[in-house]
Amino acid sequence: MIDLRSDTVTRPSAAMKAAMMDAPVGDDVYGDDPTVNALQEYAAALAGKEAALFLPTGTQANLVALLSHCERGEEYIVGQLAHNYLYEAGGAAVLGSIQPQPIEASRDGTLPLDKVAEKIKPDDIHFARTRLLSLENTHNGKVLPQGYLRQAWEFTRERGLGLHVDGARIFNAVVEYGCSLKEVVQYCDTFTICLSKGLGTPVGSLLVGSAAYIRRANRWRKMTGGGMRQAGMLAAAGQYALEHNVQRLKDDHDNAAWLAAQLREIGADVMRQDTNMVFVRAPEGAAGALGEHMKAAGVLINASPVVRLVTHLDVSRAQLEQVVAHWQRFLTR
Incomplete structure (x- = not known):
């Protein structure tokens, strides 16, 4: 069958399978899996960030990202059609008691910053505390303008918000821009990478950010059931993908x-x-x-x-x- 439903339907190549079979493994919950550790370090270095965390799925990576940014009763501003609002079963609200504040995106996939500003709640006991702006790049296939990424970064710095990017297909954006990952993600606090879409792995995503943030995220990963054991075989597929399947x-x-x-x-x-x-x-x-x-x-x-x-x-x-x-x-x- 010729399958055009999604880029999630890809199968690992023979070379990727060989890398998986040869991967040294350990108990990742103890932090002992050398292949997982190598993947996390490689991804963080590629992004110019301090740390990264390997998770089983993109949905869990997005959930853990939001749980690590927001406390119960706090809020994230997000696009009405964003994946981590519309297509992930309301996990942040159901499991984290985090309130989404959706707004309509522009035709180019950006969230208009004037509309975002209107939705930031005042410091008042009647309202959820606004903590985070969540963007998506690419959004429904669209690459966010690079100038907008810088503007959104400056906007969140001025207003004391965190900035997270659901980067499930961020390497599609990187290739389209013709630049490095580091140049793109310098304008966010945290972002995700889905390894099992166009990059061709059978499973896995990464959450990337500061060392302190990833320590919090590691606790949430464990709590939400993402603490895997000998996960190096899966991480090896991710390492192969980042080294061979981006360009x-x-x-x-x-x-x-x-x-x-x-x-x-x-x-x-x-x-x-x-x-x-x-x-x-x-x-x-x-x-x-x-x-x-x-x-x-x-x-x-x-x-x-x-x-x-x-x-x-x-x-x-x-x-x-x-x-x-x-x-x-x-x-x-």
Whole structure:
């Protein structure tokens, strides 16, 4: 099957599996796993931050990030469509008693700072205390403008807020900017990296920040069930991904741009393409039929009125040519 549902569907390569099999391991809860420790140190150095923490999932990494920034009854300001507000089962509110204050993002994925300022609560016993601004980069495939990142950083410094970035696909942003990770994340206190999306690992995320912050996060990781034991086999996949699979993300972006152009050429209603994502409006009332047609042809998509197609390391240009051909057949039925 050609799977365009998400870049989470990637499978570890033979070289990644070999690295996993050869990884020295220990008990990570005791801090004894050398491969986990090496990954955390490597990621922190790559980011220019003091420390990093390896977690099983991106959802847990985001939850632990918020729990480590905010106390019970405090608040984070976040986008209405942000993953750590909309798509993670309300974990911060349910498990941390942290109040989200969502606002609508601009078309470019940024949260307008004037609107953020309006939502910061006064120091009054009637209100939750606003502690954190949470951004997402990339946001629905869109790379946040670099100038905005600096402005948001300065804004939070002036108002005494922390700044967290859900960086599940932050390396897609880094590749698009054409700069280093360090240049991007200098404008945040903390951020996450999802290793199991376009970077191709089977599991795992990283939370990166100051040494004191990561000590707090380590306690929350344990409390939320993320204290793994011989996790070095998983961390080795992350290390391999950071060393070998970052720059190749540009191939995914190029493939997405090519796919968008080809779909437009055959008459598909392509709404936009950003990084490794293409958004296509299905013919009216035909989303389900489109999904079934593509599945029968060996192509998996999330069938909906607006179809998000995600390119990744397990999809080649030749396979995308097949996707275009099958899509054209559907349109001409």
